[in-house]
Amino acid sequence: QVQLQESGPGLVKPSETLSLTCAVSGYSISSDYYWGWIRQPPGKGLEWIGNIYHNDITHYNPSLKNRVTISVDTSKNQFSLKLTSVTAGDTAVYFCASRSSGWPFGDWGQGTLVTVSS
Amino acid sequence: DIQMTQSPSTLSASVGDRVTITCRASQSINNWLAWYQQKSGKAPKLLIYRASSLESGVPSRFSGSGSGTEFTLTISSLQPDDFATYYCQQYMNYQTFGQGTKVEI
Numbered sequence: 001q002v003q004l005q006e007s008g009p010g011l012v013k014p015s016e017t018l019s020l021t022c023a024v025s026g027y028s029i030s031s032d033y034y035w036g037w038i039r040q041p042p043g044k045g046l047e048w049i050g051n052i053y054h055n056d057i058t059h060y061n062p063s064l065k066n067r068v069t070i071s072v073d074t075s076k077n078q079f080s081l082k083l084t085s086v087t088a089g090d091t092a093v094y095f096c097a098s099r100s101s102g103w104p105f106g107d108w109g110q111g112t113l114v115t116v117s118s
Numbered sequence: 119d120i121q122m123t124q125s126p127s128t129l130s131a132s133v134g135d136r137v138t139i140t141c142r143a144s145q146s147i148n149n150w151l152a153w154y155q156q157k158s159g160k161a162p163k164l165l166i167y168r169a170s171s172l173e174s175g176v177p178s179r180f181s182g183s184g185s186g187t188e189f190t191l192t193i194s195s196l197q198p199d200d201f202a203t204y205y206c207q208q209y210m211n212y213q214t215f216g217q218g219t220k221v222e223i
Contacts, residue, residue: 036213046154046162046205048213059212062119095161104152104209106173108161 002027002098004109012090012116018083022096022109029072030055034099035079037070039092040111047092052079086116120144120208124216131221137193139219141206146186150210153182153191156218157202165204166191196221 008020020037027033037049050060052070060068069082083090093113097105121144131137141151149169154162164173166182169189179194193200201223206216 038213038215045218046156046207046215048215051212061212097161099209104154104164104167104207104213105162106164108163111161 002107004096004107006096006109006112010113012086013118014087014116015085018086018114020081020094021078023078029077030074036097037081038095038097041092088116091116120211120214122206122208122214122216124206124219128220131196133196133198135196137196139191139204141189141216143187143208147208147210149185150208151189152207154205155202
C-alpha cells in the first residue's frame with residue numbers, strides 16, 4: 001500500500017506562491033501511478049487540482065491551470081505542488097493522493113491546512 | 119468539463135435506515151464513477167469504484183449502481199459509524215467531485 005505525507009508552510013501571504021511536498025513510501029514515484037493533489041476549503045467540498053504521471057505528464061484543473069505546477073523529485077521519491085498568486089480563496093486543506101490508470105484515488109495523505117493571510 | 123451533481127445535500131436518518139444518495143453527471147461517464155466517505159478532519163476513504171465495485175474491506179451494506187449519467191449509493195442499514203459526508207467522483211475525463219451529501223442523525 002502506498003503511504004503519502006504532505007508537508008509545507010501552513011501560512012502563505014496573499015500574492016505569494018504556495019508550495020507543498022508529498023513524500024511517498026511503499027512505492028516508487030517512477031512507477032505506473034498517477035500522483036495527484038486535491039484541496040478542500042474549510043467547510044466545503046473537494047476540488048481536484050491536478051495529476052502527474054510518468055514523471056512529467058501533467059493534467060490540471062482548467063480553473064487553476066494558469067497558476068499550478070506539479071512536479072516529481074525521483075531522488076527523494078516525492079512530488080510537489082506549486083500554486084502561484086494565491087488569495088484567501090486558496091485557503092484549504094490540501095491532500096495528496098495516488099491512483100492507478102483506470103482507478104480512482106485509493107490512497108490519500110492525511111491533508112495539510114494552508115491558510116492564505118497577511 | 120464534466121459536472122457532478124449530488125442530491126440531497128443533507129440527509130437526516132436513523133440507525134437501521136436504508137439510505138440512498140444520487141449523483142448525476144453532465145454527460146455520460148459510462149461507469150467511471152467512485153464514491154468516497156469522509157469524516158470530519160480526515161481524508162476521504164474510497165468505498166466504491168467503477169460505479170458498483172466494492173473496495174476491499176468496505177462493509178457489504180454499501181452498494182453502488184448506475185451507468186451513463188445517473189448513479190446511486192445505497193447504505194442498506196445505516197450504522198453509527200456511517201454518519202459522515204459522501205462524495206461521488208467521475209474519473210473518465212480528469213476528475214470531478216460532487217458537492218457532497220452529509221448524512222446526519
